[in-house]
Amino acid sequence: MNDSTEPKKDGPLKAAMSVVLKANNVVVAEVEDPMLWNEVFAAISSGSSRLTKPATLQAQPTLPAALLPSADPAVAAVLANTPAIEPINKLAxxxxxxxxxxxxxxxxxxxxxxxxxxxxxxxxxxxxxxxxxxxxxxxxxxxxxxxxxxxxxxxxxxxxxxxxxxxxxxxxxxxxxxxxxxxxxxxxxxxxxxxxxxxxxxxxxxxxxxxxxxxxxxxxxxxxx
Structure with missing residues (x-):
């Protein structure tokens, strides 16, 4: 007799790999990208401060610091020094x-x-x-x-x-x-x-x-x- 409460096994569970950038507790950017996740993980594991190759993020820019709910000065400082992803894409x-x-x-x-x-x-x-x-x-x-x-x-x-x-x-x-x-x-x-x-x-x-x-x-x- 089958137990109706037993979950069905449809195959292995696949993790959703995402990279999140935070300043204090404010999320500045987030993107789901397994390849980028692996590159960031490899850089962290090796103790490197740079990826093996520049990442081509296509994430949309977040709200300016002044419009963030906290308007935290520390967050604003981080945002001001964040590389401009979209302008780089345009120049390339x-x-x-x-x-x-x-x-x-x-x-x-x-x-x-x-x-x-x-x-x-x-x-x-x-x-x-x-x-x-x-x-x-x-x-x-x-x-x-x-x-x-x-x-x-x-x-x-x-x-x-x-x-x-x-x-x-x-x-x-x-x-x-x-x-x-x-x-x-x-x-x-x-x-x-x-x-x-x-x-x-x-x-x-x-x-x-x-x-x-x-x-x-x-x-x-x-x-x-």
Missing amino acids: KELGVEVEILAAACDPTSTDPYLLLDLHHWEKMKKELPARGPRAMPPIVLTATLLCLWNRHAAFGSVTQATSQNVLGQISLRDNNPGRGLAGCDWLQQRPGGIIVLNPAKVSKAMCVATCFCSQDWSTWKSYD
Whole structure:
């Protein structure tokens, strides 16, 4: 005689794996993703503070800190320094590269210095391009180009010579003649106060430079008309 109260066994129970970001006890973001869960778990188990590869989260942004029920200042501080996932996705799509490729090349963030250039990408650029001439890439031009393109989506403020030099400083470099490099660049324009903006008529050229840097393939730039 079967016991009607015995639960039916339909197969093994599958756990719903989710990653939750919290500031104090406030949930900032949550996503169900077994692959991401495994990557985060592996990072925690190994004692690493970074994933083995950048995560391409597609979660919708949560309410701004000011609209959270607690309006906790500590929560607001965490939110202010949380990487801007959606702007990164937009920039990667604009450049035609995967988010992982973009993050590996220049690691865009929403806080100063806004970019962290990868030394291997930088070395590849220097090996591929001439030191002088129309295809040369002055250090200030490369960083200002990436910052201006990133700023269109992240809206972190004005891009200046100082901002661009600060990015170079993260890899122990400095452009000793930034004015000359910027003057010879037709896709960037200088404004009073050291501000640098994109030339609206040459945005595609700036995007070509950024895409080549991220992909480590400068063939398109070498033949750019």
